[in-house]
Each structure stands twice: as C-alpha cells, then as structure tokens.
Amino acid sequence: MSSETSKFHEAKKAAAVLKHAVLDRYVTPFASKTGSTSKDQRVAFIDGYAGPGRYDDGAEGSGAMLLRKAKELASMSSPRQVECHFVENDPATAARLQEVANDEGVGVTYTITDGNVSKHLPVLLDAVEEIPVFVYLDPCGLPIPFDQVAAIFARPSGPGTPPTEVLINLTAHLRRFAGMLYSDKAIENSLKTADSAFGGEWWRAAWLEKCPTKHANEDAKKAAELAVVEGYAQRLRDKAGGLGTWIIDVKPRANLRPVYYLVFATRSIHGMVAFGEAASKGLEQWRKHIAEQDAQDDLFGAAADWEADWKVEEAKLKTQWIDALTKRLVDELAKGEAFRIIDRAEEVLGSDLVGAVRGLHLRQAIKNALSAGATTTDPKGVDDLYTLLLTPA
Numbered sequence: 001m002s003s004e005t006s007k008f009h010e011a012k013k014a015a016a017v018l019k020h021a022v023l024d025r026y027v028t029p030f031a032s033k034t035g036s037t038s039k040d041q042r043v044a045f046i047d048g049y050a051g052p053g054r055y056d057d058g059a060e061g062s063g064a065m066l067l068r069k070a071k072e073l074a075s076m077s078s079p080r081q082v083e084c085h086f087v088e089n090d091p092a093t094a095a096r097l098q099e100v101a102n103d104e105g106v107g108v109t110y111t112i113t114d115g116n117v118s119k120h121l122p123v124l125l126d127a128v129e130e131i132p133v134f135v136y137l138d139p140c141g142l143p144i145p146f147d148q149v150a151a152i153f154a155r156p157s158g159p160g161t162p163p164t165e166v167l168i169n170l171t172a173h174l175r176r177f178a179g180m181l182y183s184d185k186a187i188e189n190s191l192k193t194a195d196s197a198f199g200g201e202w203w204r205a206a207w208l209e210k211c212p213t214k215h216a217n218e219d220a221k222k223a224a225e226l227a228v229v230e231g232y233a234q235r236l237r238d239k240a241g242g243l244g245t246w247i248i249d250v251k252p253r254a255n256l257r258p259v260y261y262l263v264f265a266t267r268s269i270h271g272m273v274a275f276g277e278a279a280s281k282g283l284e285q286w287r288k289h290i291a292e293q294d295a296q297d298d299l300f301g302a303a304a305d306w307e308a309d310w311k312v313e314e315a316k317l318k319t320q321w322i323d324a325l326t327k328r329l330v331d332e333l334a335k336g337e338a339f340r341i342i343d344r345a346e347e348v349l350g351s352d353l354v355g356a357v358r359g360l361h362l363r364q365a366i367k368n369a370l371s372a373g374a375t376t377t378d379p380k381g382v383d384d385l386y387t388l389l390l391t392p393a
C-alpha cells in the first residue's frame with residue numbers, strides 16, 4: 001500500500017472512531033431514559049446501513065456495538081429490553097453481520113434484513129411503533145430520499161408518545177454533486193438524485209450562494225457544504241415538529257475539511273442535552289486517537305510523549321472554550337433578559353462550539369459570569385445547564 005493510500009485509510013478510520021465514539025456514548029443514556037417509561041421497558045435501535053458488524057481487524061462496527069449495548073442494558077439493575085433491527089443490502093456483508101450476531105447476539109432480540117433500507121424502513125417503523133426508537137443512518141454515499149428520512153417523524157409526538165430520534169451521516173458525496181452545478185453537460189439526472197436526497201432543489205441555490213464559481217477557494221466550499229447541511233437539518237427539524245438538531249462536523253485533522261457531518265434530530269430536550277454531552281466526549285476521544293496516530297507516524301520518535309502533549313493541548317482548548325463561552329454569556333446577559341442556553345444555542349455555542357463543549361465547560365463559564373457580576377444565577381448543584389434560566393444581575 002502506498003503511503004498516500006495508507007493515509008487515506010487511516011483518515012477514514014479516524015473519522016469512523018468519531019461516529020462510533022458518539023454512538024457508544026449516546027445509545028445508553030437514550031435507552032435508559034426512554035426505556036424507563038416505555039411499554040415493558042422496550043426500546044428499539046434501527047441501523048439502516050448496518051455494515052458487517054465488525055471490521056476486518058476485529059474492531060467494533062455499529063452492529064457489534066449495538067448488540068453489546070443491548071446486552072449491557074438488559075443486565076442493568078433496572079433492565080431495558082433493547083431490540084436491534086439491522087438492514088444491509090450487500091448479501092456478503094449481511095452474511096458477515098449474521099455471523100457476528102450469531103456469536104455476540106445471544107439473548108438479544110434482533111433482526112437482520114438483507115435488502116434496501118428504503119424498502120424496509122417503513123416496515124420496521126411499523127414493528128416498533130409502540131416503543132422509543134433511535135434510527136442510525138450511515139450510508140457510504142448519499143442517503144435515502146429526504147422524504148423517507150422525514151417519514152420517521154410521522155410517528156406521533158407529544159406527551160405520552162414514544163420518543164423518536166435520528167442520527168444521520170451526511171454529505172460524503174456532496175462536493176461531487178455540487179461540482180455538476182457548474183457543468184454544461186446534461187447531468188440533470190444525477191442532480192435529481194441529490195435533489196431527492198436533500199428534499200428538493202433548494203440545496204443548489206444554497207450551495208451556489210456561498211460558492212458561485214467552481215474556482216472558489218476551500219473556505220467558500222466549506223461554507224457551501226455547511227449551508228446545505230444546515231438547510232437539511234432545518235428541514236428535518238421542521239418535519240420533526242421538534243426541538244432541535246445537533247450538527248457535528250467530522251474532520252480527520254483539525255485543520256482539514258470535514259469528511260462527513262453527523263446530523264442528530266430529536267423532539268426532546270433531554271435528547272438534545274444528552275447528545276451534546278456524547279458528542280463532546282466522542283470528539284475528545286477522537287482527538288486523542290488522532291494524536292496517537294500522529295505520534296506513530298513520526299519516524300523520529302519525537303512524539304513519544306504524545307499523551308502528555310495531547311493533555312496540554314486539551315487543557316488549552318478547555319481554556320479557550322470556557323473563555324469564549326463566558327464572553328458570549330456575558331454579551332447575552334447584557335441584553336437584559338433572562339434566557340436558557342438551549343434557546344440561544346446559536347449565540348452561545350455557535351457552529352464552532354456546538355458538540356465540542358459539554359456541561360463542565362458551561363458550568364465554569366456560568367460561574368465566571370457570576371463572579372464577573374453579569375448574572376445572579378449560580379449553577380451549583382444544577383444538572384442540566386442548558387435549561388437553567390440565567391438571569392442578568
């Protein structure tokens with residue numbers, strides 16, 4: 001393997017570390033919380049683009065992870081009955097997943113469907129209509145049409161109805177499709193595939209507004225990509241009739257462009273808060289993985305102390321984030337009205353800190369604002385800082 005190819009695989013792997021770290025940290029709180037009041041403590045996970053369950057080197061993919069989670073949740077002191085539904089349209093990959101499930105899914109309720117998620121998702125949604133569901137959609141290319149994703153939120157909403165959440169991996173091929181917007185050739189059919197995935201032609205104008213010519217620089221391309229992802233998240237939020245979405249950009253290195261974006265949609269404030277925590281911890285684990293990887297690539301061994309260096313970098317990030325949060329909170333408080341961070345997510349977290357920061361950073365920033373005399377609100381003993389009402393001093 002050339003070093004370029006091997007770097008490509010490493011970058012892909014690093015990116016997968018992030019999505020799996022977020023998944024690993026999120027599904028347990030989701031199932032514990034929603035299963036506490038659900039029928040027979042049942043909760044469903046649907047993995048629509050399931051993959052082989054484990055990678056060639058034995059590392060956990062989403063299949064093995066969700067089966068493990070189901071077993072862990074069944075053995076808690078207040079057990080949850082988690083069922084896993086996998087769809088995988090490549091027969092050989094579905095067979096590998098079946099082997100993993102034979103070995104690791106003993107005692108777990110699961111289904112493996114060898115077929116197209118477009119066709120099987122509605123059937124699975126019917127099967128789990130009475131219980132909470134978390135749907136994970138992780139395609140290699142463009143996802144299923146937007147209308148089919150939005151249909152997940154056709155499940156009932158409101159008090160007493162089972163929660164519905166979606167995590168979708170977006171845009172692996174967005175740039176390729178956007179490139180066609182500048183071409184004179186008849187490529188309308190390909191563009192229509194993207195229209196269907198994004199829920200209409202709106203994404204073309206959103207892209208072109210930020211990136212009017214194909215010679216635009218990298219920053220313009222990144223802005224265009226983010227505009228499309230934000231438009232998608234906004235549309236999904238509208239369909240969910242719900243509270244919010246998190247967008248996490250996944251970059252193989254801090255200074256490189258994102259390789260994909262994770263869009264999370266929920267109707268629940270608890271979901272928003274718990275996913276924010278999971279994303280922040282997942283990103284931290286991913287930065288550690290990158291630091292270790294960089295050290296291994298260093299032929300001269302100068303980075304032997306990579307873990308100590310990584311900790312120093314993490315401490316710097318923590319200080320930067322808390323300083324930025326403190327300033328934003330003080331600015332918002334200066335407007336003179338009490339507010340909750342969850343309602344000012346854009347102003348306080350912005351696209352730079354969303355998913356990166358978590359409760360511990362927010363807590364310190366609120367304490368700083370209190371010491372600075374900007375608020376009278378003390379975060380001491382408060383668990384959920386996103387919904388804490390911050391009152392100007």
Ligand SMILES: C[S@@+](CC[C@H](N)C(=O)[O-])C[C@H]1O[C@@H](n2cnc3c(N)ncnc32)[C@H](O)[C@@H]1O
Pocket residue numbers: 047048049050051052053060061062063087088089090093115116117118138139140
């Ligand atoms: C990125 S991989 C999944 C990785 C896995 N979710 C994980 O996190 O470990 C995408 C998988 O989706 C499968 N796939 C592609 N199109 C599909 C479709 N329309 N329906 C179901 N599976 C599909 C591919 O064969 C591939 O195994």
